[in-house]
Amino acid sequence: xxxxxxxxxxxxxxxxxxxxxxxxxxxxxxxxxxxxxxxxxxxxxxxxxxxxxxxxxxxxxxxxxxxxxxxxxxxxxxxxxxxxxxxxxxxxxxxxxxxxxxxxxxxxxxxxxxxxxxxxxxxxxxxxxxxxxxxxxxxxxxxxxxxxxxxxxxxxxxxxxxxxxxxxxxxxxxxxxxxxxxxxxxxxxxxxxxxxxxxxxxxxxxxxxxxxxxxxxxxxxxxxxxxxxxxxxxxxxxxxxxxxxxxxxxxxxxxxxxxxxxxxxxxxxxxxxxxxxxxxxxxxxxxxxxxxxxxxxxxxxxxxxxxxxxxxxxxxxxxxxxxxxxxxxxxxxxxxxxxxxxxxxxxxxxxxxxxxxxxxxxxxxxxxxxxxxxxxxxxxxxxxxxxxxxxxxxxxxxxxxxxxxxxxxxxxxxxxxxxxxxxxxxxxxxxxxxxxxxxxxxxxxxxxxxxxxxxxxxxxxxxxxxxxxxxxxxxxxxxxxxxxxxxxxxxxxxxxxxxxxxxxxxxxxxxxxxxxxxxxxxxxxxxxxxxxxxxxxxxxxxxxxxxxxxxxxxxxxxxxxxxxxxxxxxxxxxxxxxxxxxxxxxxxxxxxxxx
Numbered sequence: 343x344x345x346x347x348x349x350x351x352x353x354x355x356x357x358x359x360x361x362x363x364x365x366x367x368x369x370x371x372x373x374x375x376x377x378x379x380x381x382x383x384x385x386x387x388x389x390x391x392x393x394x395x396x397x398x399x400x401x402x403x404x405x406x407x408x409x410x411x412x413x414x415x416x417x418x419x420x421x422x423x424x425x426x427x428x429x430x431x432x433x434x435x436x437x438x439x440x441x442x443x444x445x446x447x448x449x450x451x452x453x454x455x456x457x458x459x460x461x462x463x464x465x466x467x468x469x470x471x472x473x474x475x476x477x478x479x480x481x482x483x484x485x486x487x488x489x490x491x492x493x494x495x496x497x498x499x500x501x502x503x504x505x506x507x508x509x510x511x512x513x514x515x516x517x518x519x520x521x522x523x524x525x526x527x528x529x530x531x532x533x534x535x536x537x538x539x540x541x542x543x544x545x546x547x548x549x550x551x552x553x554x555x556x557x558x559x560x561x562x563x564x565x566x567x568x569x570x571x572x573x574x575x576x577x578x579x580x581x582x583x584x585x586x587x588x589x590x591x592x593x594x595x596x597x598x599x600x601x602x603x604x605x606x607x608x609x610x611x612x613x614x615x616x617x618x619x620x621x622x623x624x625x626x627x628x629x630x631x632x633x634x635x636x637x638x639x640x641x642x643x644x645x646x647x648x649x650x651x652x653x654x655x656x657x658x659x660x661x662x663x664x665x666x667x668x669x670x671x672x673x674x675x676x677x678x679x680x681x682x683x684x685x686x687x688x689x690x691x692x693x694x695x696x697x698x699x700x701x702x703x704x705x706x707x708x709x710x711x712x713x714x715x716x717x718x719x720x721x722x723x724x725x726x727x728x729x730x731x732x733x734x735x736x737x738x739x740x741x742x743x744x745x746x747x748x749x750x751x752x753x754x755x756x757x758x759x760x761x762x763x764x765x766x767x768x769x770x771x772x773x774x775x776x777x778x779x780x781x782x783x784x785x786x787x788x789x790x791x792x793x794x795x796x797x798x799x800x801x802x803x804x805x806x807x808x809x810x811x812x813x814x815x816x817x818x819x820x821x822x823x824x825x826x827x828x829x830x831x832x833x834x835x836x837x838x839x840x841x842x843x844x845x846x847x848x849x850x851x852x853x854x855x856x857x858x859x860x861x862x863x864x865x866x867x868x869x870x871x872x873x874x875x876x877x878x879x880x881x882x883x884x885x886x887x888x889x890x891x892x893x894x895x896x897x898x899x900x901x902x903x904x905x906x907x908x909x910x911x912x913x914x915x916x917x918x919x920x921x922x923x924x925x926x927x928x929x930x931x932x933x934x935x936x937x
Contacts, residue, residue, distance in 0.1 A: 681726025796918025
């Protein structure tokens with residue numbers, strides 16, 4: 343086959359991949375509690391491993407690998423021998439040394455700012471594709487909220503400092519589907535001069551991961567023209583480009599830069615508290631072993647001068663309920679996050695949501711639906727309000743919660759005379775937890791980490807320029823690598839945070855059957871029960887599954903139902919089968935380097 347024909351074949355195959363729907367098959371009901379012998383379990387596990395290995399070989403190692411090999415390395419594929427971890431892009435390492443106790447003059451300082459990331463020319467027809475299921479699904483308007491007002495999508499930023507003189511830390515959370523490390527580096531480049539001037543030593547950017555945002559990753563924006571343009575670059579007709587809409591990306595970059603500057607100007611001294619509450623009934627894990635971190639975590643900053651407090655919320659849940667049944671809708675939404683902020687702002691506080699251990703977790707909307715027959719957006723509204731009520735009242739008594747509900751306008755209609763028969767107020771049966779004052783010690787360190795891109799689907803998407811993740815080719819080993827990033831943060835003695843570049847399967851954090859045969863114990867066994875995850879932080883690395891159960895089309899044994907359940911989340915969105923072990927070893931090395 344001559345070179346021209348090879349290229350044409352590659353293009354056709356790639357287009358098929360772009361438009362193919364990789365539909366995950368949801369697992370069976372895990373409520374049967376079937377008891378089986380150890381011999382039977384081992385047999386079923388081996389069967390699952392065989393099927394998964396066979397599919398991995400046929401799909402990843404043969405079929406899609408052929409496609410990847412037919413695609414030439416274009417200009418954005420770097421030379422792996424020329425890249426050095428810790429020196430790639432605008433990397434911020436964090437603290438040189440960790441400290442143990444707060445000094446006499448240490449106290450928390452926090453600044454907050456938010457900006458819309460909706461471009462000024464939003465509404466222009468055929469300009470902004472939605473980052474959802476279908477390519478070229480152009481967005482032209484926002485969903486309207488329960489008061490008839492157009493929703494917004496934002497970047498929310500906090501700057502945090504312990505006044506130890508060791509530098510400031512930035513966290514920015516963007517209402518988008520994801521941001522690659524390549525594009526996070528562009529955000530850092532935009533604020534680099536300001537950061538150096540003001541003593542900012544750690545800059546971290548995450549995505550809430552809503553599927554109803556403008557495409558910030560490039561896969562859905564204009565795949566055909568992106569691929570055509572990039573292949574035309576081989577003849578010198580064009581220059582290569584990534585699929586992300588540059589106007590949208592530049593809007594995110596500029597607005598994030600503005601929030602960093604405004605948050606710095608807003609910094610004031612105050613008290614920081616930490617609390618968590620078990621809300622497992624509000625979340626749902628969609629793959630074996632159905633384990634998840636069911637807690638909501640809250641950091642609350644109260645300024646000494648009596649100005650507005652800031653509420654930082656984190657829990658693992660895809661903000662995607664609005665997108666169910668609305669795949670070809672032209673509207674955008676930040677899903678439940680918009681409504682959480684709306685209510686928390688009404689209560690007099692600033693708000694930022696940082697995605698937690700999201701894995702394959704979605705919301706369980708039964709509690710907040712309360713028997714109403716709602717579409718996806720209606721569910722997102724009620725879920726957001728209910729989560730906000732709970733977030734604000736973690737430490738309150740039932741009487742105080744009832745008063746808060748009424749004070750904030752009874753958004754869920756508890757006081758309405760016409761309610762479904764099975765309606766339950768959000769505060770019924772909700773535990774009251776204690777919060778702790780966080781001592782003024784902020785320790786943070788990040789690390790760049792090369793990971794082999796074993797997923798040939800990811801190779802194809804990046805080599806074509808559809809996804810903007812970094813890609814480097816090791817010519818000697820004939821392997822591809824990406825440069826990603828992990829981080830570790832301590833806030834006093836209250837909480838430890840592992841910053842993760844992807845969507846981490848929850849068993850990696852919480853342990854259990856899903857880690858059987860994995861080379862490492864759970865992250866909480868390694869680092870303590872007060873460890874939480876910030877997922878999708880500083881990269882968009884896709885799903886991170888334990889190595890031994892990873893496959894682009896996996897079959898996993900479900901001991902609860904004695905069935906083999908399918909898991910195909912990693913088919914289109916993952917780095918590869920050794921990502922989890924590489925990251926866990928990276929965390930171990932990182933923590934040991936500072937501890």
